[in-house]
Amino acid sequence: MTQVVTRFAPSPTGHLHIGGARTAIFNWLFARRHGGTFLLRIEDTDQLRSTQEMTDSILASMRWLGLDYDGEPSYQSKRFDVYNERIDELLASGGAYWCSCTPDEVEAMREQARARGLKPKYDGKCRRAGLGPGPGRVVRLAAPLTGTTLVADVVKGPVVFENAELDDMILRRADGTPTYNLAVVVDDASMDVTHVIRGDDHLNNTPKQILIYQALGLPLPHFGHVPMILGPDKKKMSKRHGATSVIDYRRDGYLPEALVNYLVRLGWSHGDQEIFSLAGLREVFSLEALGKSASVFNPEKLLWLNAHYIKEAPVARLAGLVNDVLGERGRPAADPDYLSAIIPLLQARSQTLVEMADKAACFLAADDALPIDAEAAAKFLTPEIKDHLLAIVAMLSALDGFGHAELEAAFNAYLETKAVKFKVLAQPIRVALTGSTASPGLFEMMEVLGEKRVLARLRRAATLC
């Protein structure tokens, strides 16, 4: 295969969508797999809806996901002269023509076609009028009226379209700006893109674009249309499906490697393998392994992957991320060493960083202000337990070390002398230490909390009995 060039071409009219992120991943992987080039192009020809803020957001999301691109991003808004040059060429060669029909007139034509059971399209009224430029006029492609156009899709296989179904689409708007279809073709050709990998929803655009390639005398790239991601209702993913942007997942405490792993498995597979890193993927990714059918987004599986990566992540990294979450919630920064001691106790118990931060809260709370669940207190901080708590305070104060092993040994001795089962003490102590009935193991927690906090919390709990 010749040098591979792929590109990701988002429109900066919103944050990076997970569907867009997935096609970016596929393009990135294909290029990296073949030692090719991965380009980024911002499709901002719609000057009304495109914003710098969204461009920045998309760039940030890509960086977060670990998708680096080659060279600088290109902006279509800076290339209007290039597009217009090509449109003028088409005008001169007869491949395009001026059209004075108003949007309302065109809409009427479409209605008419629809009413006759045909595909709604422009009827070519101005095609032979030989119009020149003028206010309010657009430029349309003089598309072939007969014949067929073949899309040799890398994913879907060959797809044939009747040219009669295709439209004399607008190339240049009345305000002089180029339209999407024209700009994509000119850019993909001038950037020497070899593989256009994009969402399924563009399949119907492809024959139209091929017509433009042909009119311009440009060589065709390979096309590959990846199936869409659907919401739980099997409809195209949209805002009403909840979290749909990459930044939503970042905010909700997901690790980028989990999102990438999840997304790549939607519509692509490598045997029975479930766990993939970006580095591993670039060794095995292939377009042939892409599926053809749309897939439903499954939040539970993403959560499972996130939990998996949380268990694997280095403590120092998690500590930093949890601190960020804490900060976003207006909590003071935790001591890095203390937080790093807490994290290992929470890794197997947290599916997201947000959950981890929530669970870290009881470690970080001031001893006299630790929130204690009322129901838990009523059930476990009972009068008969009070003496035990006080006796344990005395016992622990006399202890030499405060490590897991010493603590466990001391408790075993206590249980023996008092002839009591650990079960009767465990929950009361847990409530005393954390304020709730669910937590990491007692001894490992006590070791992390340290003697001072443990004693203070036990004393406080005794007063509540």
Next chain:
RNA sequence: GUCCCCAUCGUCUAGUGGCCUAGGACGACGGCCUCUCACGCCGUUAACAGGGGUUCAAAUCCCCUUGGGGACGCCA
């Protein structure tokens, strides 16, 4: 309405004519472990949309039906 795409457990998928009594993963359910909650481990549940062909043989190939999705913009 017209055109295009798609069709294996609830979901993501393996499967490229015999290895399929259809495999894995998430979820759900049950069990083990156990100081609680998790983790982990073990097990159960559950699918080739329907109908015709082709073939010695079909989840795999062809056709039809049905179902689902997408596209029909001076948005991208």
